[in-house]
Amino acid sequence: MTTKCRVKTITPLASNTFQVILQPLTPIEFEAGQYLFVVMGANDKRPFSIANSPYSQGGELELHIGAAEHNRYALDVVDLMRDAQATNSEIDIDAPHGSATISLNSDRPMLLIAGGTGFSYVRSILDYCIAHNKPNPIYLYWGAKQEEQLYALSELRQLEKDQNHFHFIPVVELSAKEWKGKVGNVLQAIETDFESLEHFDIYIAGRFEMAGAARDIFTRHKHAKKERMFADAYSFI
Incomplete structure (x- = not known):
């Protein structure tokens, strides 16, 4: 469904990464883990995960957009948002989309995996779990x-x-001296930390090649169930 939105705020989160809060003029119903398209033109729609819980107050939609200078695909969207905010005009979105949503009735432990701004996808799922x-x-x-x-x-x-049942493990490729966490590849860190992923529901967001590698590695070597691995990328690869 296409609807118009006001751009409420654009806030820097990190270098070249922005939080955008949209206020739909018509309420949007979505599930944790879904995404929307920002409509740039008649044949140009660009996908971004919805970062907040479906039950956020006020019906707002939160996006996390990585928009470095070399990434015009995302930077053009941020420019559109800035222009709309400056002129008090509206943008069009198409939502909701995506089937890699939270499995509401599952009692299995959950493994959430994010690369970069793929965090927005798992953030929606995490917020839903905590709120409920x-x-x-x-x-x-x-x-x-x-x-x-x-x-x-x-x-x-x-x-x-x-939250006693929540465990957060950050992994960086390049570490400063002060860094106390894991260093290296996030999938390799998971390989090291878990003997088996057989009983897990696994949710993944990042580059398609990361999602593909995770499915291959975890099903081959960690007993993960392919049908219990969820990622939007799996609809395309």
Whole structure:
């Protein structure tokens, strides 16, 4: 469904990463883990995960957009948002989309895996679980090139202290001397930490090649069930 939105706020989260809050003029019903298209033109729609829970107050939609100078695909969207906000005009979105949604009735432990701004996908699922007191053990692995790109680091560490069933494991490729967490590839970190993923529901967001590698590695070597692995990428690869 296509609807118009006001751009409420555009806030830097990290270098070249922005949080955008949209206010749909018509309420949008969606499930945790779905995405929307920002309509740039008649034949140009660009997908972004919805980062907030479906039951967020006020019906707002939150996006996390990585928009470096070399990435015009995303930067053009941020420019559109800025123009709309500056002129108090509206943008069009097409939503909701995606079938890699939270499995509401499952009591299996959950493994959430994010690369970069793929965090927005797992953030929606995590927020839903916390808001609804879902008791499943939750493990969130978030990989980035540098610590500065883990823009919700302090928030997630506090959530880990507050929620006994939530475990947060950040992984960076390039570490500063002060970094106390894991260093390397996020999928390799998971391989090391888990003997088996047989009983897990696994949710993944990142580059298509990361999602493909995760499915291959975890089903071959960690007993993961292919049908219990969820990612929008799996509709295309």
